[in-house]
Amino acid sequence: MLADYPTRPASCNEEEAYMKPFNVFTPRSVSDASLFLEKNQKDARPIAGGTATVIMMKERILAPNYLIDLKKLKHLSYIKFNKVKGLRIGSLTTHRSIETSRAVAENYPALREAFASIGNVRIRNAGTIGGSLAYAEPQCNPPTILAALGAEVVLAGVKGIRRVDAHKFITGIFETKLKPNELITEVRIPRMPSGSSCKFLKFTTRSEEDKPSATIACYLQIDAKHVCSAARLVVGAVGPRIYRCKKSESILIGKRLTNRLLADASEVCTDKIEALDDIYGSPWYKLEISKVLMGRGLHAAWNEIKESQS
Amino acid sequence: MLPGMKSRSHNRNMVVQHPREVEISLNGIRRRVAVKSNWTLLRLIRNSLGCKSVKEVCGIGECGACTVIKDGRAVSSCIELAILCQDSTILTAEGLTDGENLHPLQDSFVKEGGFQCGFCTPGMILMAKALLDETPNPTLDEIKEYMSGNLCRCTGYWQIIESIQNAVHQKNSKRIHYHHQRNSKT
Ligand SMILES: Cc1cc2nc3c(=O)[nH]c(=O)nc-3n(C[C@H](O)[C@H](O)[C@H](O)COP(=O)(O)OP(=O)(O)OC[C@H]3O[C@@H](n4cnc5c(N)ncnc54)[C@H](O)[C@@H]3O)c2cc1C
Ligand code: FES
Ligand code: FES
Numbered sequence: 392m393l394a395d396y397p398t399r400p401a402s403c404n405e406e407e408a409y410m411k412p413f414n415v416f417t418p419r420s421v422s423d424a425s426l427f428l429e430k431n432q433k434d435a436r437p438i439a440g441g442t443a444t445v446i447m448m449k450e451r452i453l454a455p456n457y458l459i460d461l462k463k464l465k466h467l468s469y470i471k472f473n474k475v476k477g478l479r480i481g482s483l484t485t486h487r488s489i490e491t492s493r494a495v496a497e498n499y500p501a502l503r504e505a506f507a508s509i510g511n512v513r514i515r516n517a518g519t520i521g522g523s524l525a526y527a528e529p530q531c532n533p534p535t536i537l538a539a540l541g542a543e544v545v546l547a548g549v550k551g552i553r554r555v556d557a558h559k560f561i562t563g564i565f566e567t568k569l570k571p572n573e574l575i576t577e578v579r580i581p582r583m584p585s586g587s588s589c590k591f592l593k594f595t596t597r598s599e600e601d602k603p604s605a606t607i608a609c610y611l612q613i614d615a616k617h618v619c620s621a622a623r624l625v626v627g628a629v630g631p632r633i634y635r636c637k638k639s640e641s642i643l644i645g646k647r648l649t650n651r652l653l654a655d656a657s658e659v660c661t662d663k664i665e666a667l668d669d670i671y672g673s674p675w676y677k678l679e680i681s682k683v684l685m686g687r688g689l690h691a692a693w694n695e696i697k698e699s700q701s
Numbered sequence: 702m703l704p705g706m707k708s709r710s711h712n713r714n715m716v717v718q719h720p721r722e723v724e725i726s727l728n729g730i731r732r733r734v735a736v737k738s739n740w741t742l743l744r745l746i747r748n749s750l751g752c753k754s755v756k757e758v759c760g761i762g763e764c765g766a767c768t769v770i771k772d773g774r775a776v777s778s779c780i781e782l783a784i785l786c787q788d789s790t791i792l793t794a795e796g797l798t799d800g801e802n803l804h805p806l807q808d809s810f811v812k813e814g815g816f817q818c819g820f821c822t823p824g825m826i827l828m829a830k831a832l833l834d835e836t837p838n839p840t841l842d843e844i845k846e847y848m849s850g851n852l853c854r855c856t857g858y859w860q861i862i863e864s865i866q867n868a869v870h871q872k873n874s875k876r877i878h879y880h881h882q883r884n885s886k887t
Contacts, residue, residue, distance in 0.1 A: 410739035415784055438785070445741070445780040446761050460785055487774075511850020512828070514762055516774040517781070600849050 410445075411454040417463050421547050421574055424459050429549050429572040437461050437574060439483055439522035442514050467521075467576060470494060477582040478502075482521025482575040486533075490515060499580065501589040501608065505536035508593060511600050521575040527561045527632070529667065530602040534561050535627030536591045538635065539608035542580045548573035558623075564631045586700060587612040587621070588692040592684045593628070596672060603628045604672040607660075607684040611643070611692045613700070619643045624656070624685060629666045629677045636660040639685070648693055657686035723787045727752070728796025742781035743767045746793060754794035754823035758852075765851030768824035769793050775831040794823035797830070806830055806868045815864030817855035825851050829865045838869060 416435065418424035428435055436455035438444045439462060447453040461467070467483040472494035480489065489495055490507040509515050509523075509532055523533045524544060537544075538558035545554050549572045557578070561567050569575070583589065589610040593603040606628045612621035622643045624636040639656035646652060661681050666674030724733045727750060736745055746752045746769065756766040760779045767779040770792040797804040806826050809815070816822040825848070832839055832847040839847070844865050853861060 412738045415738065438782075441782060441785070442762060442780055445782060448739075449760065449780075458782075458785075462785065510762070511765070512831070512847055513765065513768060513775050513777045513850060517776050598849075 409451070410448045411451070413455055414457050416457050416459045418459060418461070421464065421467070421576055422549075424461065424464070425548050425572045425574055427457070427459060428574075431457055432571045435459055437525075439519040439525075440485065440517040442510075442518040443522060443526045443528070461521075461574070468519075472498060474582065478580040480520055480578045480580070482524075482577060483519050484521075486515035486518050486520065486523070487512065489520065498583060499540065499589070501591040502536055502540065502580070505532045505591040505593075505606075505608070508532060508600075520578055524557075524560060524578070525567060525569060525575055527563075527565050527567045529564055529631055529633075530606075530628045530671070532591070532593060532603070532606055532627070534633045535606045535625050536589075536608045537578060537580070538625045538633055539589055539591070539610045539623045540580050540583075541610070541623060542578055544575055545577040545579060546570075546573045547576045552576075554579075558625065558633060558635045561632045566632075584612060586614060586696055588695040588699075590688040590692045590695075592688050594680050594684055602671060604677050605629050605681045605684055607681060607688050609685060609688040609692055611648075611689065611696060613648065613693075613696050617647050617700075619646055619648055622656075624660055624689075626660060626664060626681045626685070628671070629661070629681055630664045631667060634664050636662065636685075638662050650690075653689045653693065654686065657682050657689060660685045723784060725786055725788070726790040728792060736783045738782075738784050740783040741779055742769070742771075742783045742786055742791075743778040745783040745786075746778065746791065752793045752795050756820060756823070758820070763850070763852070764821075765824040765828060766821055768827045768851065770827055770831055773834070775828050792827070794826060797826070804830075805871060806833075806865070809868035809871060810861075810864045813860055813864040813867050815856065815861045816853075821851060821853040821855075825853065825861055829868070832865070833869065838873070839865075841866075 416427055418427065434455060435457040436453060437459045444453065461483060464483060467481040469481040470484060470488065470492045471479045478499060486506045486509050490503055496503045520533060523531050534557065542557040543554045544557055544560045545552060546569060548570055555568050591608045593606040595601045595603050608625045610623040611619060614620045622640045624639045625633055626636060627633040639660045642652060642656045661678040666677045668674055721735055722733055723736050727746060734749060743755055743757055747755045755769060755778055757779055758764045758766040762777040762780045767777055768775050769778045772789050797807060806829050810822065810826060828848055828851050836843055844862055
């Protein structure tokens with residue numbers, strides 16, 4: 392069970408002990424980068440904040456011949472908010488910029504919450520939203536919250552641009568819908584209509600800033616007649632990818648919410664999840680924790696909407 | 702240029718660099734130094750440029766012993782690649798003082814006993830500096846939250862928190878008595 396604990400990379404004093412030497416490619420534009428990826432599929436790797444890539448290179452999980460230095464694409468670092476269109480975040484935007492953005496704090500408090508609880512300040516200063524999505528580690532916070540907010544991931548490749556729903560973007564551990572020549576350029580989050588609320592909760596077993604055993608995010612929307620008109624419930628970190636809890640959602644949508652309904656929905660939210668057995672918890676434990684977190688998240692979201700409507 | 706890449710006209714932009722030198726500003730001095738592609742920033746500034754205050758402990762971004770301030774932001778130098786740091790401005794603990802007078806945070810760490818073995822201290826002080834640059838008057842919770850990614854095996858953390866609070870209060874020229882606070886909050 393302890394087998395996947397990160398091994399300590401060789402010390403900096405051992406001259407050539409780690410990381411295979413590589414060349415750096417500095418793209419001028421996204422199409423530069425994707426053309427280069429197309430030509431050197433097996434050999435090249437984009438690098439954004441590097442917080443995941445450098446560790447994988449130190450551990451020799453990765454040994455690319457070329458690194459594509461995306462940080463030089465400064466125009467991909469932005470947060471734009473529009474009351475009608477919602478939020479657009481450039482893929483090179485750091486976690487810390489999202490955490491400290493006023494537009495995010497005022498309009499998407501759960502998004503702020505999810506980014507503010509990533510690792511530590513240094514990781515958030517370096518790591519980027521695009522890197523976190525492309526990395527696709529099950530324990531990452533961003534995919535869970537982005538799926539609940541109904542976000543879309545914008546991908547650019549040699550054949551043009553396409554958009555993928557955030558909840559379908561990650562397909563497995565370290566696996567995504569990205570084609571070898573594609574890059575993430577933007578994340579688009581729809582506006583939060585009135586009568587809606589979103590919550591993000593994570594649970595760690597060791598220390599606060601450790602990777603979580605479970606993360607949940609839930610989005611509820613209740614119309615003027617007090618009927619739940621939309622719900623997106625997502626469980627992350629438990630299985631190899633994030634899971635949309637469709638069964639729970641169908642319990643809630645179209646009904647007037649009650650405590651009973653919320654309890655029923657959280658009880659079945661782990662349906663179909665294949666929980667992983669790792670240092671963050673046993674499958675049974677993670678599933679139970681997810682149900683409890685989902686119950687808390689749903690109640691918090693519901694209460695917030697009730698307060699805003701009263 | 703790679704073989705087979707000349708055929709397309711717009712590929713002229715696509716220059717594959719093999720930089721063997723980077724230019725950085727370290728503690729206010731511009732330096733041009735030779736690097737290997739697989740060096741971390743930590744390897745460059747500790748081993749080649751002699752800033753021994755920067756320590757390697759975990760090597761995976763968790764402990765904060767290798768903290769440096771890069772372009773105004775605290776980062777883990779153990780997971781930054783030196784070769785990608787061209788034109789960046791880096792501050793280590795060596796750059797906090799003029800060699801005569803201690804930086805107010807250093808002074809406060811000495812007075813409040815904010816260290817024992819001292820291994821985590823340069824990272825702690827740089828992290829605290831980054832905190833105070835962003836939030837000049839942090840609350841206790843803000844200090845705890847910001848410093849939570851820096852590990853110390855010796856002090857038990859309270860002395861470190863008090864050192865930071867004291868530096869703030871010194872600046873605002875008042876002193877407070879921590880002891881009731883410590884008893885009531887822990
Ligand atoms: C100590 C520590 C603690 C952490 N704790 C947490 C935590 O609590 N919660 C959490 O969610 N995460 C955590 N993380 C993970 C961290 O969030 C990720 O490492 C980070 O988000 C990755 O972003 P990056 O920009 O550094 O990616 P990089 O390392 O630069 O890249 C990661 C991968 O994505 C690819 N990539 C990067 N950008 C793009 C792009 N635009 N298009 C296509 N592919 C791209 C790269 O090729 C690489 O394969 C932690 C990491 C560390 C080191
Ligand atoms: S050595 Fe870099 S964070 Fe621990
Ligand atoms: S003083 Fe020894 S590790 Fe902090």
